[in-house]
Amino acid sequence: MLAVTCMEYIKEEVNNKGYSYADVARRTKADYRTVKKYADKEDFQTSTASKKKQPSPVMDPVKPTIDAWIQEDRKKKKKYRRTATRMWQLLKKDGFKGSERSVRHYVSRRKMELVEESEDAALPLENKPGTAQVDFGEGLFSREGKIVDLPYLILSFPGSGGCYTQVFESQNQDCFLEGLKRFFHHIDGVPNTIRFDNLSPAVKKILPRGERELTERFRTFALHYGFKYEFCNPVSGNEKGHVEAMVKYVRNNFFLPERTVYDLEALNDALWEEVEGDRERPHYKHGTSIAELHQKDLDSLYYLPSTPYDTMRYESLKADKYGFVTVDQKKYSTSPRFASQRVLVGISYNRIIIFQDDDVIVSHQRLYGGETESIDWVPYLSLMAKRPTALKYTTFFDQLPKPWRAYLEDCTLSEKKEALKFLATIMKDQQMDKAVQALKTASKQGHPSADAIQQVYHQQMHGRGYRETVDVPQQLPSMPEAHRGMKQYDAFFQVKGGSSHA
Incomplete structure (x- = not known):
């Protein structure tokens, strides 16, 4: 039987708007006779008569097991689901005496019933576990002594009141997809259906009759994680009222007064635990804790794909x-x-x-x-070493620590070239603080060469400390004159008178 919303749509299109049965059948992908039946139908009262169920002593004991398998498999891609034959084989191992045909018949009928139950439960969206809503909010934060606006993304579950949040630098598509990916991998699953506002990272254009032209990256992201997406009608934020309420709740309870941000990733790591702890409070309507209700959401999630989506x-x-x-x-x-x-x-x-x-x-x-x-500047330093006169007019020079700026200003042209080559090496390792220390130490003996600075730097980096240079006296003692060749050797054995020892 068609869902109620589909029947209403058929009656509206045929009876009120005058479209033909064939046209509506083509657009709804329903059978022509089905469209005609519901367009012409007048009595929609539900019959109170029901067929009496006959007991099935063989199948009844295993039906709960089969139902659990079907529900579990619905979280998986179709190729990973158990077939009816496989279910029968598993049941036989546990002593089941029924036929494969009985199992196949029950599985087929039960799958259809669960689909219909799922469609009915989706009206309204808020009542179905595993469905979620997503939206951005904005809050004030203290950063580097200034008050700044930063957006935060919210994933909320209307059925339980549970939510998650992460703070980003922007509401652009890169932050949007990164946020969704973080939510999915943190909760180790994917919501069945997610309702969005018409966010530009997801919706490129709103088309007639409620259709949306999606951005390519959002479309591939949704295909990768396998969730169904729904969008609010324009200027209808009430259609995602729960996440709107959670945007305010998170701002008031986590971001007021202005929270100081030193490291955005550290803040986001802390938010996972803070939001989880907040779920211990009782639900305003159901009395039990939000955490207990939210577990039903988590149990209904689809499985994550084998590989994460690359958001770059x-x-x-x-x-x-x-x-x-x-x-x-x-x-x-x-x-x-x-x-x-x-x-x-x-x-x-x-x-x-x-x-x-x-x-x-x-x-x-x-x-x-x-x-x-x-x-x-690392890739540019080798070029600057060839053109050292241009150094003083670059922003790189202004960014250097004061001791290095003073040193380079006192260098000759050739010294400056060697110093820049040395800086190119150390900046690859992001060790400028060590280079400043090496320069100060090497400068104790006056204006050092680049080689002297480099020697001190390597001594510090390899834990040997700084070794003072040995002072060599300016006046050295006179040494006997050395002569090349064998003359001195021959003279050692020479005897007066021209004879020598044998």
Whole structure:
């Protein structure tokens, strides 16, 4: 039997809008005779008469087991589900005496009943375990002495009141998909159905008759994890009222007053436990704890796919004449050798990675907010070593610690080249603090050479400490003059008068 909403749609399209049976059948993918039957039907009263069920002494004891298998298999992809024949074989091992045909008949009928029950239970969405809603909220946070707005993504389960949240830098598609992926892998499963607002990371365009043109990445993400998606009608936030309420609840109970953020990932790690602890409170309606109700949601989740979805996207971008690529109006350095060339750029919610074939050239933290440019100077230092006079006019020079700026200003041209080569080496290991310490130590004897700084640096890095240079006296004692050849050897054996010892 068709779901009630489908019957209503058929009657509306045929009787009120005047579409033909064939047209409606084609759009609903229903049989022509079925469409005609429900369009013309007048009596929809439910019959109170029911067929008396006959007891089945052979099948009745195993029906709960079969039902459990069917419910468990519904979380899996079809190719991993037990067939009716396989169920019969498993039952036989436990002493079942019934026929394979009886099992096949029951499995077929029970699967159809569970599908109908599932469709009925989905109306309304909030009453079905394992269904969820998703939306972004915004909260105030304290960061580096400033109050900033940061978005947080919410996954809520209306049936139980359970929810999860993660804070991000933006509401862009990269953060949106990363958030969903985190939720799924944290709860070790995938909600059966998720209702969204018409978020731009998911919906490219709203089409007539409730259809949506989805973004390609969201479509492939949903296919990968296997959840059904639903979208609210435009300007109808009440259709996802639970997640709207949870957005306010999370803001009021977790982010007020303004929470100080030093490390966003550390904050998100803490939020898993904080939100879980909050579920111990009683549900406002059912009396029992939210955690107990939420367990039904978790038991109804689909299984995760064998491999996680790669939320990093890859684009081929052309670098400008300085070797910078642009992502969302932000500039990221590559290397001087890639100036005006195309490079492969990996873009995730928090990283921008420049590739050459399979090798990583540069990895940047993704920029948000007011910053517009990220520079990794390591690939540029070898070029600067060839053009040291340009050093003072780069932002790299301004970013150097004060001792190094002062040292480089006192260097000759050749000394500056060697110092830049040394900096290129240590900056690959992100050891600038050690380089500052080495410079200060080596400078105790005056203006040091790059080799002297490098020697102190390696002594510090390998745990040998700094070894003072031995002071050599300026006046050395006179030494006897050395002569090359065998003359002195011959003179040692020479006897006066020209004779020698035999």
